[in-house]
Amino acid sequence: MPSSDFDHVLLAAGVEVPYRRQAPRESTGDLLAQAFGAALAQSGFSIRDIDGLGVASFTLAPDHAIDLAWRLGLSPRWCMDDCHGGASAINLLQHAIRAIQHGDANVIALVSGDRFEPADFRQLIEHYNLTTRTWLRPLENGGPNSLFAMLTQRHAKRHGLTRRDYGALCVAQRAWAALNPNAVYRTPLTIEAYLAAPIVAEPLGRFDCVPVVCGANALIVARSDLVRHAANVRVRGLKCQYNADHQAGDGLQTSLATLAADLWQQAGATPDDMDVVSVYDDYPVMSLVQLADLGFAPDGDLRALIARIGSRTLPVNTSGGQLSAGQAGAAGGMHGLVEAITQLRGAAGERQVASACLAVVSGYGMVEYRYGMCANAVVLEKAQRGVQ
């Protein structure tokens, strides 16, 4: 195999602490520690092997990554806080890979998660950044739902879509969620129930908005000659791009459109090669936008794309996605990555995609004023090498 930009590094674990709708007794730190422990167990590494830690969380404050490292009993050589929301996991992974390739660390744990009481969530959405605090909170806009409601209107008008089309994505993801014992919503959703749900902000209804949950995810990234188990995942391509349009566009294209050609070239693959896809589904419209940006609708026919997702010809967000499995704050950026790793490890149980070898995962988020600033994507491949 020719050398690639991602040689000598493997993903040795990807886990999720089951999401819960009600705030548990455990703190954010407790949930992150549980995710860390579960990832360590899956990877087979000892806690003494971990010499790097990266953390993404909105509610860990006043603690940071280094405080969590101390509580976990770690002496990291590489330690990183990440504040990129739905783009945090792939951002962390980008840095972790380079740290390992250059000898700054050998085995890195990346953890993300949040615990929200309703007041915590309100605090987060009202003070998401200075722009939100200064220009949106005074309008009592109720957080990002209103912004993505207007973005959905733009998208629907541009592509001639109706609520039923966006609803088809929610229905398809709920059907996947029925096969995921850890999804918070597993009851089958009909298009009629979707359309009849209370409107949150026109045209978004209840099922278009992710359920806020408490939970955590974790990954172990390791030097490939050190991995302990046979089932690992390698990175074939990874690209990030932030502020591609400086919030001066319409939000109907993310930075993924800018980076897609380089990503596929780096990965030596095409969208058609992908067995599993995870896109950041904070709203169904954003799933369609990211898929189109990545090249999954080269002819621009979004209805045909939606039909492929509904029929599972294209397996998208096979955990049920955040729309059915829940959005655990900053863990939302890692949820789809963990699902793709789970599929490539052949450990997805009832929802396992047969012979899954290649996956693409995108991250999206950090709404500055009208839509997200950040987008990134990673192409993953099932890896059996590196067995000790």
Place this chain on the structure above:
Amino acid sequence: MTFRIFQCRQCGMTLFPARYFCPACGGGEWDERVVEHGTVAEATVVHHRVGVQEGSDVHLASVATDAGPVVIARLDGATQAGDRVQLEIDEADRILAQRI
């Protein structure tokens, strides 16, 4: 109060909210420009907000200002795409739009 957007002194780009440096040319000097009017691009009514009782709808719109930048504004009542609006800002930094 009058609503103002920012214009790069070097290349003329207009934007809102303010930046330190111009994303188009890198210039760091700005002129404030008063904007009185705009056109509604999209509008929505927020029926449900976290931690707020039902029954207090909030009317919002994305308004393409006549100077270029799109802003999020609050309105007293219903509006729709294409409506012309007058823009102002109050002491709480709320950007308010009123149908003309």
